[in-house]
Amino acid sequence: MGGEPLLNNEIIMLMSAARNFFPKCKIQIVTNGTLLLKQDAMFWQECGKNRIEIFISYYPVNLDYDAIITTAKKHGIKLSLGKTNEIIKREMIKYELDIDGAQDYNESFKKCGAANSCTTLREGKIYQCPTSAHIGIFNKYFNQNLVISEKDYIDIYKTGSMNDIFEFLRNPVPFCRYCTNKGTVEEWRVSKKEISEWVRGRA
Numbered sequence: 001m002g003g004e005p006l007l008n009n010e011i012i013m014l015m016s017a018a019r020n021f022f023p024k025c026k027i028q029i030v031t032n033g034t035l036l037l038k039q040d041a042m043f044w045q046e047c048g049k050n051r052i053e054i055f056i057s058y059y060p061v062n063l064d065y066d067a068i069i070t071t072a073k074k075h076g077i078k079l080s081l082g083k084t085n086e087i088i089k090r091e092m093i094k095y096e097l098d099i100d101g102a103q104d105y106n107e108s109f110k111k112c113g114a115a116n117s118c119t120t121l122r123e124g125k126i127y128q129c130p131t132s133a134h135i136g137i138f139n140k141y142f143n144q145n146l147v148i149s150e151k152d153y154i155d156i157y158k159t160g161s162m163n164d165i166f167e168f169l170r171n172p173v174p175f176c177r178y179c180t181n182k183g184t185v186e187e188w189r190v191s192k193k194e195i196s197e198w199v200r201g202r203a
């Protein structure tokens with residue numbers, strides 16, 4: 001989860017590695033589903049072999065959900081559809097960033113729905129959320145400089161123990177100062193790739 005996992009060319013290896021290290025855990029691929037029907041037989045076989053479940057986060061796009069459900073069933077894969085009650089609603093919540101970083105990071109963290117819920121592992125580093133993990137893409141595209149420091153992640157290759165990771169995750173990080181955590185409900189639409197979609201008060 002956090003990004004679209006089916007875009008990762010090594011998804012099959014990752015499924016197998018995850019099962020190897022977490023033999024008893026529930027493991028789920030959280031996907032928008034758009035690439036599911038393009039997966040080959042090996043993908044589905046490996047899902048079955050490694051007891052990987054699939055969760056589709058629903059977006060109001062043209063997707064043959066019936067065909068996906070049938071394919072998953074055929075391979076004995078447990079599949080869940082998110083937000084089925086809201087399928088007819090074309091809405092999304094926009095969480096605005098404060099690119100001046102003027103928010104109280106403790107307060108932002110306290111109000112945050114992503115903290116300890118959308119933990120993100122990227123290139124060997126664990127972040128509190130996808131926002132901080134991927135802000136470099138935002139910075140590059142919109143020529144911004146929302147700063148990520150070494151205090152905003154924990155490097156799994158340098159950390160001493162699992163407790164260090166838990167301690168990191170239960171506390172705010174400096175990057176939280178960029179989050180207003182104010183959400184506004186907007187009509188769902190495909191991104192126009194404009195900075196105003198991400199940032200408070202910018203045209």
Ligand code: SF4
Pocket residue numbers: 108109112113114115128129130131132173175176177178179181
């Ligand atoms: S940076 Fe902090 S406040 Fe913002 S989404 Fe991540 S955890 Fe939440």
